[in-house]
Amino acid sequence: xxxxxxxxxxxLLELSVDMALxxxxxxxxxxxxxxxxxxxQDLEQETAPGRNTGIYILGHLAAVNDGLFPLxxxxxxxxxxxxxxxxxxxxxxTAPKQSLAVLKKYWKDINEKLMSQFKxxxxxxxxxxxxxxxxxxxxxxPHRNKLNVLLNRTAHQSYxxxxxxxxxxx
Amino acid sequence: xxxxxxxxxxxLLELSVDMALxxxxxxxxxxxxxxxxxxxQDLEQETAPGRNTGIYILGHLAAVNDGLFPLxxxxxxxxxxxxxxxxxxxxxxTAPKQSLAVLKKYWKDINEKLMSQFKxxxxxxxxxxxxxxxxxxxxxxPHRNKLNVLLNRTAHQSYxxxxxxxxxxx
Numbered sequence: 001x002x003x004x005x006x007x008x009x010x011x012l013l014e015l016s017v018d019m020a021l022x023x024x025x026x027x028x029x030x031x032x033x034x035x036x037x038x039x040x041q042d043l044e045q046e047t048a049p050g051r052n053t054g055i056y057i058l059g060h061l062a063a064v065n066d067g068l069f070p071l072x073x074x075x076x077x078x079x080x081x082x083x084x085x086x087x088x089x090x091x092x093x094t095a096p097k098q099s100l101a102v103l104k105k106y107w108k109d110i111n112e113k114l115m116s117q118f119k120x121x122x123x124x125x126x127x128x129x130x131x132x133x134x135x136x137x138x139x140x141x142p143h144r145n146k147l148n149v150l151l152n153r154t155a156h157q158s159y160x161x162x163x164x165x166x167x168x169x170x
Numbered sequence: 171x172x173x174x175x176x177x178x179x180x181x182l183l184e185l186s187v188d189m190a191l192x193x194x195x196x197x198x199x200x201x202x203x204x205x206x207x208x209x210x211q212d213l214e215q216e217t218a219p220g221r222n223t224g225i226y227i228l229g230h231l232a233a234v235n236d237g238l239f240p241l242x243x244x245x246x247x248x249x250x251x252x253x254x255x256x257x258x259x260x261x262x263x264t265a266p267k268q269s270l271a272v273l274k275k276y277w278k279d280i281n282e283k284l285m286s287q288f289k290x291x292x293x294x295x296x297x298x299x300x301x302x303x304x305x306x307x308x309x310x311x312p313h314r315n316k317l318n319v320l321l322n323r324t325a326h327q328s329y330x331x332x333x334x335x336x337x338x339x340x
Contacts, residue, residue, distance in 0.1 A: 012183055012294070012297050013179055013182050013183055013186065015297065015312060015313060015315075016183065016186040016297075016317070018313055019313050019315075019317060019318050019321060020321065022313060022318075023318075023321045023322065023325060026325075027325065047218065047336075048217065048218035048219070048221075048336045049218070049219070050340055051218075051336055124182070127182050127185065127186075142185060143185060143188055143189050143192060145185075145189075147186070147189060148189050148192075148193075151189060151190065151193045151321070151324075152193065154321075154325055155193060155197065155324055155325055155328040156328070158325040158326070158328040158329045158332070159328045159329065159331055159332035160332055161329055161332070162328070162329035162330055162331070162332030162333045163332045163333065163336070166217075166218045166221055166333070170220055
């Protein structure tokens with residue numbers, strides 16, 4: 001392989017990570033846009049009858065993103081207290097201790113910190129093992145890397161955005 | 171860069187495409203799973219009051235996937251007749267001409283054909299221009315490639331899956 005081809009491969013690898021990060025940012029921004037548009041009263045509503053409220057989904061998304069710090073090995077959770085209410089328990093089992101304003105701030109802080117950590121990673125780092133797969137399994141399934149977690153979490157955000165939009169008035 | 175490093179970069183590039191395809195397949199399969207679980211009566215319901223029905227969302231997802239053939243330069247649409255009802259018009263503007271059984275078959279056929287076309291692409295092909303960006307713009311924004319379309323459409327499927335799950339009984 002020529003030097004030019006090697007450079008091209010490296011660039012495509014960088015591009016590949018760049019695209020995954022762009023997709024991630026784009027979903028974060030869609031949530032931000034909804035949080036700017038929807039009122040507190042809107043967010044207190046169920047997204048459909050008997051389904052999660054906007055506030056619960058926001059807390060859930062914040063808790064999931066917070067979990068990326070340890071999962072990707074880029075730090076500790078900023079708000080581990082979100083886990084019980086928004087990841088383990090279904091809505092209404094435990095009353096959220098956080099107001100909407102607090103959850104919005106957590107969401108913003110978590111994403112900002114994550115992004116600064118992400119930008120410090122080199123493209124190759126994204127292809128390393130994440131922390132919920134063993135070294136043995138990773139050797140057999142190299143796609144279970146950090147970038148894959150990011151792709152899956154991007155889809156997960158999009159899934160819940162599809163629900164949050166139902167709070168917008170038609 | 172040594173030969174070993176070059177090989178590694180090439181493998182990571184392949185892996186990167188493989189991961190995007192896995193994410194795509196995984197969302198397709200989630201839709202398939204819902205279509206297996208939900209009855210015709212379930213799918214005729216609105217996903218939330220005043221929102222799209224399950225059948226409309228299925229037609230929409232099939233039409234969007236069908237659009238990938240020309241967009242990614244891997245063929246012609248199998249069912250261009252879906253476009254007006256499921257992409258251009260909102261639900262209830264034009265009555266769908268297709269039964270649920272027909273839409274399910276289209277969804278399956280489109281995805282199978284797409285997958286066989288995708289598998290024929292080389293990893294580098296995914297980093298080439300897609301057909302709705304000009305050569306000039308692509309030169310400036312190389313992330314506007316085929317792989318990026320796949321990532322975005324994967325998120326789009328996930329968005330609507332978040333809505334389709336509301337048809338499941340609690």
